[in-house]
Amino acid sequence: xxxxxxxxxxxxxxxxxxxxxxxxxxxxxxxxxxxxxxxxxxxxxxxxxxxxxxxxxxxxxxxxxxxxxxxxxxxxxxxxxxxxxxxxxxxxx
Numbered sequence: 001x002x003x004x005x006x007x008x009x010x011x012x013x014x015x016x017x018x019x020x021x022x023x024x025x026x027x028x029x030x031x032x033x034x035x036x037x038x039x040x041x042x043x044x045x046x047x048x049x050x051x052x053x054x055x056x057x058x059x060x061x062x063x064x065x066x067x068x069x070x071x072x073x074x075x076x077x078x079x080x081x082x083x084x085x086x087x088x089x090x091x092x093x
Contacts, residue, residue, distance in 0.1 A: 037090040055086040
């Protein structure tokens with residue numbers, strides 16, 4: 001009996017049953033997203049951090065394109081409401 005389970009078994013090919021006589025291989029992935037937090041197979045959160053930074057930068061771009069006049073107080077409120085949550089989500093990890 002041969003078992004293909006374990007973290008060091010890179011060459012295992014897992015299949016999923018489609019119908020009675022057809023099986024399809026399950027694609028391998030290097031990253032996983034769970035509860036909005038992205039991590040890779042070595043449990044590094046670099047991809048998650050970069051994703052959060054990209055979302056925050058997109059929100060700053062939306063703020064700049066949408067508002068023609070921004071004083072310090074308005075921008076501060078918009079930043080706290082729209083940008084900061086993207087940067088703070090999952091930072092405990």
